[in-house]
Amino acid sequence: MSREFDVVVYGATGFVGELTARYLADHAPEGTKIALGGRSETKLAAVRRRLGERAASWPLVVADADSPAALDAMCARTQVVCTTVGPYLRYGENLVIAAASAGTDYVDLTGEVPFTRFTIDKADDIAQGTGARIVNSCGFDSIPSDLGAYLLHRKATEEQAGTLGETTLVLASMRGGASGGTVDSMRVIAEQAKDPEMRRLLLNPRALSGGPGDVEHAGPSDEPSDISPVDAKKVDPSLSGTLAPFFMASYNTRVVRRSSALLDGYGPDFRYQETMSVGGVPVLSTLLAGAVSVGTGLGLAAMSFRPTRSLLDRVLPKPGEGPSEKSREAGHFVTQTYTTTSSGRRFRSQMRAHGDPGYKATAVMLGESALALALDRDALPRRFGALTPAAAMGDALIERLRRAGFVIEVHELPAS
Known part of the structure; x- marks a missing residue:
C-alpha cells in the first residue's frame, strides 16, 4: 500500500492522544511517516511543538469528527488511523466507516459494547472487501485481557494439552486511575442503558461474538457473572481468599x-471471567x-440517575484531564490469566508493565498496535474486517510489547 503517511494520530490534542503521539515521537523507527490529526490546526501545532525535534516536521491534518468528507480525505492519505477521540458512540461512527471504506487500518481505545457492535454491523463487510483491519480496544481495555487468553490458547495448542475450559483473568496488582475518557464513555453507556433494547445488548455476554447483524442470543446465566465475587481456589489451587469482580469485566x-x-474457538467448554485480587485473607x-x-x-446506577450523576461529575476526571507525569510514571499493572484445559492441565499467562494503566501503559499499547499494523504487515494474519487485537495482530503485537518493556509470559503450572 502506497500512502502519504504510515500513521495518523487522530485526537492528538486530547490528553491520551498527546501521550500516544509523544510515545511515537520517542519510539517509532526512524523514517516512520506520522501525522497529527484533529479539528484545530492551532492546537495541533501546539502539540507538535511540545513533542520536540523528532516531530517537528510531522504534517497536521485538520478533520472534524462530524465531517465525513474530511474523514474520508484523511483516511485516504494513511495506512493506519489511530484514534483517541471518544466517547466513540458520540464521535467515532463516521471515522470507522471512513477507514473501512478507504481500506485503511484502524485502532482505537473504545470500551463501549454498543460502539464495537456498530463497528461489526456497519464496517465489517466493507473492511473485508477493502482489506482493512478495524481493531477496537487497543489499550488497557482490552489488550491484557485479549492477549492473556490468546497466549493460553496458543500454548495449549503447542503443548497438545487440549482446549481451554474455565478461564479467569485476575488483576493481581494495579496502581493508577480511570481516565477522563473512560469515565465519559461510562456516562454515555449509562444514558444508553435506559433504552430496553440497548440494555439487552449490554447484558448479553456474547454481544460481540457474532458477525454483522448476527447478535448471538445469550443471557447473563450463559457465562460467568461480571459482578459476583469468586472463590479464588476455584480459579486455581495456588490462590486463596475471595476475588472481587473487575470493573471492566462487562466489556473485556x-x-x-x-x-x-x-x-x-478456544474450546467447546471455554468460559471466561475477569476478577481482581483484594488480598488472600479469607x-x-x-x-x-x-x-x-x-x-x-x-x-453504574448512580451514573444513570441525573442527581447523583451531577455529584459524581464534580469529583470524577473529565475528558482531556489526566494525572501528572510523576503519577503516570509511578503506576503499574499485573494481570494473570488462569485456565484448565480439557486434558486437565493448568496454565497461567501474565502481563506486567510499568506506568499508569489508563494513561502511560495505554499510550504504549495503542502506539505499538498502530506500528504493528503499519510496519509489520507481512507478519500479520491474513484476516480483515472488524477484529480484536488478538485476531488482528496476535504474535506480532506481543513481540512489539515485549520490546517496549512489557513482561509477557505463559507457563504450565505444576499438577495440584
Whole structure:
C-alpha cells in the first residue's frame, strides 16, 4: 500500500492522544511517516511543538469528527488511523466507516459494547472487501485481557494439552486511575442503558461474538457473572481468599469471547471471567470482594440517575484531564490469566508493565498496535474486517510489547 503517511494520530490534542503521539515521537523507527490529526490546526501545532525535534516536521491534518468528507480525505492519505477521540458512540461512527471504506487500518481505545457492535454491523463487510483491519480496544481495555487468553490458547495448542475450559483473568496488582475518557464513555453507556433494547445488548455476554447483524442470543446465566465475587481456589489451587469482580469485566469479557469466535474457538467448554485480587485473607477478602461487587452496581446506577450523576461529575476526571507525569510514571499493572484445559492441565499467562494503566501503559499499547499494523504487515494474519487485537495482530503485537518493556509470559503450572 502506497500512502502519504504510515500513521495518523487522530485526537492528538486530547490528553491520551498527546501521550500516544509523544510515545511515537520517542519510539517509532526512524523514517516512520506520522501525522497529527484533529479539528484545530492551532492546537495541533501546539502539540507538535511540545513533542520536540523528532516531530517537528510531522504534517497536521485538520478533520472534524462530524465531517465525513474530511474523514474520508484523511483516511485516504494513511495506512493506519489511530484514534483517541471518544466517547466513540458520540464521535467515532463516521471515522470507522471512513477507514473501512478507504481500506485503511484502524485502532482505537473504545470500551463501549454498543460502539464495537456498530463497528461489526456497519464496517465489517466493507473492511473485508477493502482489506482493512478495524481493531477496537487497543489499550488497557482490552489488550491484557485479549492477549492473556490468546497466549493460553496458543500454548495449549503447542503443548497438545487440549482446549481451554474455565478461564479467569485476575488483576493481581494495579496502581493508577480511570481516565477522563473512560469515565465519559461510562456516562454515555449509562444514558444508553435506559433504552430496553440497548440494555439487552449490554447484558448479553456474547454481544460481540457474532458477525454483522448476527447478535448471538445469550443471557447473563450463559457465562460467568461480571459482578459476583469468586472463590479464588476455584480459579486455581495456588490462590486463596475471595476475588472481587473487575470493573471492566462487562466489556473485556465480550472482546475475549469475540476473539475466540474469530480464531475458530478456544474450546467447546471455554468460559471466561475477569476478577481482581483484594488480598488472600479469607474473611477480609470476602468482605472486600462483596463491597466491590455492591459498589460496582451502585456506581453504574448512580451514573444513570441525573442527581447523583451531577455529584459524581464534580469529583470524577473529565475528558482531556489526566494525572501528572510523576503519577503516570509511578503506576503499574499485573494481570494473570488462569485456565484448565480439557486434558486437565493448568496454565497461567501474565502481563506486567510499568506506568499508569489508563494513561502511560495505554499510550504504549495503542502506539505499538498502530506500528504493528503499519510496519509489520507481512507478519500479520491474513484476516480483515472488524477484529480484536488478538485476531488482528496476535504474535506480532506481543513481540512489539515485549520490546517496549512489557513482561509477557505463559507457563504450565505444576499438577495440584
